[in-house]
Amino acid sequence: MNLNEIIRTRRNIKSFREDQIGQEKLLEWLETASYAPNHHRTEPWEILFVGADTRAKLNHKTNFFNAPTVLAFLSVAGKTPLERDENMIAVSCMMQNFALLAHNDGAGTRWASFGSSATAREILGVPEGYEVVSMLAVGYPSEDPETKSRTNITEKIKVLA
Numbered sequence: 252m253n254l255n256e257i258i259r260t261r262r263n264i265k266s267f268r269e270d271q272i273g274q275e276k277l278l279e280w281l282e283t284a285s286y287a288p289n290h291h292r293t294e295p296w297e298i299l300f301v302g303a304d305t306r307a308k309l310n311h312k313t314n315f316f317n318a319p320t321v322l323a324f325l326s327v328a329g330k331t332p333l334e335r336d337e338n339m340i341a342v343s344c345m346m347q348n349f350a351l352l353a354h355n356d357g358a359g360t361r362w363a364s365f366g367s368s369a370t371a372r373e374i375l376g377v378p379e380g381y382e383v384v385s386m387l388a389v390g391y392p393s394e395d396p397e398t399k400s401r402t403n404i405t406e407k408i409k410v411l412a
C-alpha cells in the first residue's frame with residue numbers, strides 16, 4: 252500500500268483474532284512511531300504493555316475487545332498547560348503513526364479513551380507527572396470494517412485574507 256491507501260484504509264478495529272503479534276514487530280512499530288513530531292524534542296511518550304492481571308483489574312468492556320495486546324500511552328505532563336497540550340498532541344501523533352504501521356502490516360488497533368481516571372491510573376501504576384493519553388487494543392483483525400465516510404474537506408476549510 253502507498254501512504255495514501257494506508258491512511259484511507261486504516262479502521263478502528265472492534266474484533267480481533269486470538270493470535271499474538273510478535274514482540275519484535277510491536278517494538279518495530281513503536282520505534283518507528285517515535286519519529287513523530289515532538290516540540291523541543293521532549294519525546295514525551297511512555298508505553299505500558301498491559302498484561303492479563305492488570306487488564307482483569309481494569310475491567311474495561313469485553314477485556315479490551317479480547318485483543319491479544321493492550322498498550323497504554325502516557326505523556327509527560329510538563330510544567331505548563333501549553334507543555335501539557337503539546338506533549339499530549341505529540342503522543343497522539345505517535346499513536347497514529349503506530350496505528351498506521353500496524354495496519355500496513357495487516358494488524359489493527361482500537362483506540363480506548365480509558366486509563367485517565369484515578370482508579371485506572373492507580374491500577375496502571377501511572378507516576379505523578381504523567382497523563383494517560385489513551386490506550387490501544389492491538390491485534391490481527393477478525394473483521395474488515397467499512398470506511399466511515401468523511402465530510403468533504405472543502406467544507407472544513409476557511410480561507411483567511
Ligand SMILES: Cc1cc2nc3c(=O)[nH]c(=O)nc-3n(C[C@H](O)[C@H](O)[C@H](O)COP(=O)(O)O)c2cc1C
Nearest residue numbers: 261262263264361362363364365385396397398399
Ligand atoms: C482521541 C480518540 C479517542 C477515541 N476513543 C475511542 C473509544 O473510547 N472507543 C472506541 O471504540 N473508539 C475510540 N476512538 C476511535 C474512533 O471512534 C474512530 O476513530 C472513529 O469512529 C472513526 O472510525 P475509523 O477510525 O475506523 O475511521 C477514539 C479515537 C480518538 C482519536
